[in-house]
Amino acid sequence: MSGLLNPIALTRLLGSWNSGTLPAYRELADVVRLLVMDGRIPLDVALPSERALAQTLGLSRTTVTAAYSSLREQGFLTTGQGSRGRTCIPQRTSPVTMPGLAAPEGLLDLAYASLPAAGEVVHRAFADALTELPALLPGFGYDAVGVPALRQAIADKYTADGVPTNAQQILVTSGAQHALNIVLKTLAGKQDKVLVEHPSYPNALDAIRAAGCRPFPVALPAAGSAPAWDIDAMEAAMHHHRPAMAYLVPDFHNPTGRIMSGLQRRRLARAAASAGTVLVVDETLRGLNLDGVSAAPMAAFSPTVVSIGSLSKSHWAGLRTGWIRADEALVNRMVTTRTTMDLGAPMVEQLAAARLVSAYSEPLDARLAELRNNRDSLMELLAEHLPSWDPERPQGGLTVWCRLPSPCSTALTVLAPEFGVRLAAGPRFGVGGAFEHYMRVPYTLPPAQLEVAVRALRAAQDKLDASPQLRRSLKTERPAAVGVA
């Protein structure tokens, strides 16, 4: 399309749009919105003038004007003065809040470490996916391993990363959390020990517990001390306790943002092999490398490593697309497990994901530049407004792990909504109530909102400091159940 949509072409795309059940302007706006969303009207295309469209559709000009205004309000038409509106998709400065466990409207959400979609790249992938969908429609639609194009794209990505992989080694899942549940159900029995870094990712700890296993925590060394992982302690834990599995996040660990060196990976892989522990590595954050420090994927160090990946942080969590990489025989076992949970991932998402994985780094330059800026702003804001906090500078990922001056994480979390902020308390990241001395702060919001959030944290901290009694009473309170990512 030439960048200009003529009224005849738009009329053809609209089809029989007017059902008469709603005001005409609303129906017209709704149908145009759908056409933009599913890619049949491309982005950055000028819609016909109001007069021309009104004439072609046999409507009053007022109706078309109202439809265009509604599209503008919803963010599907640019608002440039004088010129005709061009199609676009809504750019939000704050995330859309979801019902359920997300922050109520108006609260800044520091419990989720998640970014809005890598906008147009994701949208375009879905538009392309729709053009490929007809080829799949004659099939049953059940595919427990994943569509071939996506499995191949993921395998190619590992191969390019230095770990030769074929498509049969890939199982497509509905995100990394789903992947971990499949791995646990396949490899770990009730009461088995699963070695975890301490702190670790809360939803993984919950999944391990929910599978009836026992998380076996090995502490990460204090911030700033080298090396970043205590491999001696992990080796000793594997040797003495023989955990069935180890769940680790060596690539921009959640919550600390650390990366494990190649040397440490090699030692860990050797220790796991000699203890009979299956190393399960979660690479969900691997693409978010802020400082350019990298190491080969853990699978490069042992053929028995099980790797979990996801597009949630690099592209968009709403894709709900992840994967498992393992040896082919294990993938086949995991397919059997998977069908006790679901019968495959949705097709359009997989087709879109295949496009995104094939051009994996396309949105990353812009995304990383923004994240670096956010991280640096957050570090400065914390130094300025909360000098008694001791934040660890992350090398990647989405969050800063801060040591607090006192064990007040739960109290701060309970108090924070009063100041407009939703937090996930430090103990969510640990086992047995550890990490009252810590708070995770994501840098997924733009600097201006981070400033509001940090000032709010300072106000909450001041209120606590002013009242030891309040601190004592809040410490035993359970923070509201919040979603964390």
Ligand SMILES: Cc1ncc(COP(=O)(O)O)c(C=O)c1O
């Ligand atoms: C380490 C880690 N693993 C898994 C997930 C969840 O990934 P997904 O959205 O693909 O289920 C997250 C999300 O925050 C994460 O940080």
